[in-house]
Amino acid sequence: xxxxxxxxFPIIFAILIHSGCVNLPDEIIPPQWDVDLNVPxxxxxxxxxxxxxxxxxxxxxxxxxxxxxxxxxxxxxxxIASRIEIENESVMNDVVVDAKSxxxxxxxxxxxxxxxxxxxxxxxxxxxxxxxxxxxxxYLSLEIPGISKNGSVLVVxxxxxxxxxxxxxxxxxxxxxxxxxxxxxxLKRYLLVNPTITSSNKNDSVICDFKNSNFQFSSVxxxxxxxxxxxxxxxxxxxxxxAIKYRDKIFLKEASLDFSMKYASYYNSFFKAGxxxxxxxxxxxxxxxxxxxxxxxxSLDILLRAQKSEIVFNELNxxxxxxxxxxxxxxxxxxxxxINPDDENLSFTITNRDTxxxxxxxxxxxxxxxxxxxxxxxxxxxxxEGDRKSILDSKAADLTLNFENAIPLTTxxxxxxxxxxxxxxxxxxxxxxxxxxxxxxxxxxxLITGDVISPAATFQNISLDADKIRMLANSYYAIVSxxxxxxxxxxxxxxxxxxxxxxxxxxxxxxxxxxxxxxxxD
Amino acid sequence: xxxxxxxxxxxxxxxxxxxxxxxSSGNLDVRSTGMAKTSNAAxxxxxxxxxxxxxxxxxxxxxxxxxxxxVPNLSLKTGTNFLSINELNYFFGGVDGExxxxxxxxxxxxxxxxxxxxxxxxxxxxxxxAISFKNESFGxxxxxxxxxxxxxxxxxxxxxxxxxxxxTRGKTYTFDDEEIHSWWIRNYSIxxxxxxxxxxxxxxxxxxxxxxxxxxxxxxGFFYIGTEKVExxxxxSNTNAITGKADLLAFSSFSPSMGVKYDFDSSNTSKGSHPNxxxxxxxxxxxxxxxxxxxxxxLWNVSIAATDIGLITxxxxxxxxxxxxxxxxxxxTNEAQWDTVKNKLFGESRRRGSFTTGLASAxxxxxxxxxxxxxxxxxxxxxxxxxxxxLNSYPGNSVIPRFSVGAEWKPCNWVPYFRTGLSVGGIDGFxxxxxxxxxxxxxxxxxxxxxxxxxxxxxxAEHISLALGSRWKF
Numbered sequence: 001x002x003x004x005x006x007x008x009f010p011i012i013f014a015i016l017i018h019s020g021c022v023n024l025p026d027e028i029i030p031p032q033w034d035v036d037l038n039v040p041x042x043x044x045x046x047x048x049x050x051x052x053x054x055x056x057x058x059x060x061x062x063x064x065x066x067x068x069x070x071x072x073x074x075x076x077x078x079x080i081a082s083r084i085e086i087e088n089e090s091v092m093n094d095v096v097v098d099a100k101s102x103x104x105x106x107x108x109x110x111x112x113x114x115x116x117x118x119x120x121x122x123x124x125x126x127x128x129x130x131x132x133x134x135x136x137x138x139y140l141s142l143e144i145p146g147i148s149k150n151g152s153v154l155v156v157x158x159x160x161x162x163x164x165x166x167x168x169x170x171x172x173x174x175x176x177x178x179x180x181x182x183x184x185x186x187l188k189r190y191l192l193v194n195p196t197i198t199s200s201n202k203n204d205s206v207i208c209d210f211k212n213s214n215f216q217f218s219s220v221x222x223x224x225x226x227x228x229x230x231x232x233x234x235x236x237x238x239x240x241x242x243a244i245k246y247r248d249k250i251f252l253k254e255a256s257l258d259f260s261m262k263y264a265s266y267y268n269s270f271f272k273a274g275x276x277x278x279x280x281x282x283x284x285x286x287x288x289x290x291x292x293x294x295x296x297x298x299s300l301d302i303l304l305r306a307q308k309s310e311i312v313f314n315e316l317n318x319x320x321x322x323x324x325x326x327x328x329x330x331x332x333x334x335x336x337x338x339i340n341p342d343d344e345n346l347s348f349t350i351t352n353r354d355t356x357x358x359x360x361x362x363x364x365x366x367x368x369x370x371x372x373x374x375x376x377x378x379x380x381x382x383x384x385e386g387d388r389k390s391i392l393d394s395k396a397a398d399l400t401l402n403f404e405n406a407i408p409l410t411t412x413x414x415x416x417x418x419x420x421x422x423x424x425x426x427x428x429x430x431x432x433x434x435x436x437x438x439x440x441x442x443x444x445x446x447l448i449t450g451d452v453i454s455p456a457a458t459f460q461n462i463s464l465d466a467d468k469i470r471m472l473a474n475s476y477y478a479i480v481s482x483x484x485x486x487x488x489x490x491x492x493x494x495x496x497x498x499x500x501x502x503x504x505x506x507x508x509x510x511x512x513x514x515x516x517x518x519x520x521x522d
Numbered sequence: 523x524x525x526x527x528x529x530x531x532x533x534x535x536x537x538x539x540x541x542x543x544x545x546s547s548g549n550l551d552v553r554s555t556g557m558a559k560t561s562n563a564a565x566x567x568x569x570x571x572x573x574x575x576x577x578x579x580x581x582x583x584x585x586x587x588x589x590x591x592x593v594p595n596l597s598l599k600t601g602t603n604f605l606s607i608n609e610l611n612y613f614f615g616g617v618d619g620e621x622x623x624x625x626x627x628x629x630x631x632x633x634x635x636x637x638x639x640x641x642x643x644x645x646x647x648x649x650x651x652a653i654s655f656k657n658e659s660f661g662x663x664x665x666x667x668x669x670x671x672x673x674x675x676x677x678x679x680x681x682x683x684x685x686x687x688x689x690t691r692g693k694t695y696t697f698d699d700e701e702i703h704s705w706w707i708r709n710y711s712i713x714x715x716x717x718x719x720x721x722x723x724x725x726x727x728x729x730x731x732x733x734x735x736x737x738x739x740x741x742x743g744f745f746y747i748g749t750e751k752v753e754x755x756x757x758x759s760n761t762n763a764i765t766g767k768a769d770l771l772a773f774s775s776f777s778p779s780m781g782v783k784y785d786f787d788s789s790n791t792s793k794g795s796h797p798n799x800x801x802x803x804x805x806x807x808x809x810x811x812x813x814x815x816x817x818x819x820x821l822w823n824v825s826i827a828a829t830d831i832g833l834i835t836x837x838x839x840x841x842x843x844x845x846x847x848x849x850x851x852x853x854x855t856n857e858a859q860w861d862t863v864k865n866k867l868f869g870e871s872r873r874r875g876s877f878t879t880g881l882a883s884a885x886x887x888x889x890x891x892x893x894x895x896x897x898x899x900x901x902x903x904x905x906x907x908x909x910x911x912x913l914n915s916y917p918g919n920s921v922i923p924r925f926s927v928g929a930e931w932k933p934c935n936w937v938p939y940f941r942t943g944l945s946v947g948g949i950d951g952f953x954x955x956x957x958x959x960x961x962x963x964x965x966x967x968x969x970x971x972x973x974x975x976x977x978x979x980x981x982x983a984e985h986i987s988l989a990l991g992s993r994w995k996f
Contacts, residue, residue: 025611029621031621031628033686035685035688036687040762040852
């Protein structure tokens with residue numbers, strides 16, 4: 001046994017000693033290297049319906065999927081008048097009132113032959129003058145049963161001295177008129193006055209003159225002939241928002257304006273009203289104006305119907321295309337309000353609380369031409385710090401961008417990346433040809449219909465070296481400058497090629513490239 | 523007794539964290555390991571279990587035991603088929619404290635190392651207990667409990683190329699060589715061998731003696747992870763679209779005591795991991811070994827055996843990982859597309875009922891020549907030659923044939939056994955083995971490595987192995 005160990009131990013010892021020569025690394029440190037990865041970045045197609053956020057203001061038309069651009073419904077209420085005025089006056093002279101009769105009746109014609117059932121005076125005067133040719137003192141009482149105030153019938157008492165005149169004017173403001181029950185219905189054109197005199201001599205009489213003038217009513221019921229209530233104007237603002245950027249650069253086709261008017265009677269008692277010489281005026285804040293006008297040059301006289309009267313301005317009957325293209329900040333509506341425009345023999349009620357509700361709804365089918373619309377936006381680049389470090393592991397990138405555009409809009413855009421303080425770092429869209437902007441050609445179109453007949457292919461190449469990638473990792477904002485235009489056939493705006501924007505328009509983007517990535521597993 | 527129990531448990535826990543192998547290329551007993559696993563005709567007694575049960579009749583002992591004392595019967599092996607210590611130093615040793623930057627030459631060098639796929643493996647086997655009894659008229663009978671745990675991961679060559687050079691346009695990358703196999707199984711085997719024929723004249727005037735043996739095994743599996751099929755390929759188009767085909771199928775099963783919870787299984791209320799030497803199995807099965815040994819004259823022995831013919835049915839905590847279909851990726855920003863590709867490439871996991879795997883079945887042929895006190899060489903010398911053919915790729919096995927030659931020499935009584943051999947093929951490729959053993963009459967203690975090159979030129983070696991053991995014999 002002893003001999004066995006004599007042999008065994010040296011051998012084992014030698015093995016162990018030799019094993020100590022194994023040169024193992026003190027620390028396992030993985031290697032690092034660069035690898036070229038050919039990556040597909042994006043391959044997507046977007047229908048116009050993916051791009052446009054459809055809502056109540058923009059939606060596809062049912063017939064041909066061309067987008068409809070529609071404004072909110074603008075409404076404005078216009079009071080028809082602060083008062084209803086009877087401009088003329090009526091006179092009745094030489095009315096003899098004697099002392100013999102207990103009751104006498106005088107009928108004074110209302111001005112302008114109006115027939116009143118009731119009314120509330122906002123102003124007006126009843127003038128009278130009395131001559132007493134007798135030698136007695138006469139006491140005159142004028143009762144007007146149709147006019148009252150606070151429930152009391154209007155009664156005027158005067159004392160007229162012998163051989164003298166007496167005159168006065170009764171202010172009717174605040175008085176109400178109600179056709180007296182005792183007055184024959186056929187005599188609604190007349191104001192009934194019951195004069196009486198009292199004198200010591202029953203044979204005495206006086207001579208009266210009557211005149212009423214300046215009748216103005218806050219409300220009136222009766223037969224009133226055709227009457228102008230004067231010119232009125234109302235304004236409302238168009239909240240254009242970002243659309244103002246398109247001013248003078250967008251040209252529309254197949255625009256329309258649904259203009260509605262409704263007479264709102266305070267007592268729900270509609271009668272015919274009218275608007276004479278209606279004008280819709282677009283006004284920019286800078287003072288420029290453009291009138292919406294009819295192509296045949298006629299003025300707009302509109303008869304308001306029982307419910308809602310509507311007129312549709314379209315490109316056939318008006319200059320609505322130009323009007324909407326004008327993109328006014330404010331719309332002004334002016335018109336002369338007419339009541340009973342046909343001068344019909346009808347009884348109706350009108351008050352100064354009656355209004356005309358104007359409604360305007362602008363609409364345009366998505367037929368348009370754009371002329372180099374420039375848009376600039378600053379976008380925040382949201383990349384967390386971990387990802388920024390990962391970007392730094394890339395050493396170079398060579399990206400190819402393929403666009404197929406079946407939208408009839410040509411777009412060029414330039415993306416400048418900036419640091420936290422908006423200091424420009426580099427132009428991301430600078431291509432290998434040295435151009436800063438990236439151009440995406442619009443689809444080829446049928447020059448008659450404007451429809452896209454074939455998509456336009458655009459290839460772009462962007463190379464990023466290590467410096468640019470370092471700057472990319474340090475980018476916090478992207479300033480994106482975009483120019484959009486449709487095909488132009490000439491510089492003349494009237495000759496611009498109009499194109500329809502359809503739901504079926506599409507654009508596809510395919511981006512792929514090589515990224516040289518530094519692998520450092522440590 | 524407590525100490526023995528503790529030692530047993532410790533050994534099993536050690537084994538559970540490594541990989542064991544048997545089959546055509548896996549670890550064998552310490553004596554065979556010293557002879558470059560050349561043991562089909564040369565194994566004796568209990569060392570023949572799992573190799574050729576008919577060899578139970580070889581040897582002079584009547585009774586022998588394998589016990590954890592004085593030295594446990596343990597074989598360990600780990601390594602790669604691509605990375606030596608020198609390469610490890612070069613690529614993972616760093617330069618001035620930083621990771622080495624790989625230039626094109628370095629990349630080529632690394633690519634060449636992974637040519638044909640790079641495998642990493644580790645395996646261990648331990649024989650917990652074995653006993654055999656031999657009687658001239660009855661034959662030999664043996665009972666054995668042994669554990670094998672093994673793991674093998676093959677990096678596909680394409681994956682390495684992708685990682686180093688990226689995806690070249692127009693080039694197709696196939697991952698068919700990807701493989702993951704790992705398991706821990708325990709065999710309870712009972713073996714019987716007897717003499718089938720003996721004659722001075724010899725059968726066919728050639729074989730003087732023929733022995734036959736069989737081992738019947740009850741197999742318990744504690745975990746299994748394995749790829750059944752990987753036929754995945756990808757291609758990069760001129761516009762960098764990734765296309766290809768995925769066809770991946772893998773299974774797993776774990777003992778409930780391991781507390782493994784799958785991501786997909788929210789209903790699993792496992793109370794955590796509680797591994798122990800006698801866990802409830804994840805799968806059970808059976809198997810058998812059948813072998814014959816024939817003597818030609820006094821010197822020569824030839825052997826043929828088929829081992830580990832059988833099945834394991836895995837039932838507990840099973841899952842399958844399935845990825846199939848066409849791969850298409852042309853938009854990295856498309857999360858749905860990207861998720862689909864990931865699921866196809868790496869497989870979607872889901873609960874699976876039972877599934878069945880085979881054992882590491884192998885066909886073993888061998889011949890040996892015993893020179894006892896010959897005129898030329900003093901002492902006892904055994905020379906042997908083996909051909910091992912694995913019938914599948916389960917851990918420990920390889921369908922790549924393995925050829926080996928080995929020798930055991932004991933010059934005289936007081937000199938230990940010297941064993942050596944070389945092996946070519948199988949999982950490991952070329953191996954040079956060396957072992958020693960001392961025989962103290964009732965107990966024999968052996969030590970060996972099947973990777974002598976790891977001792978001679980450790981910095982160039984890709985594998986290391988160690989086997990040790992003791993055998994009681996009476």
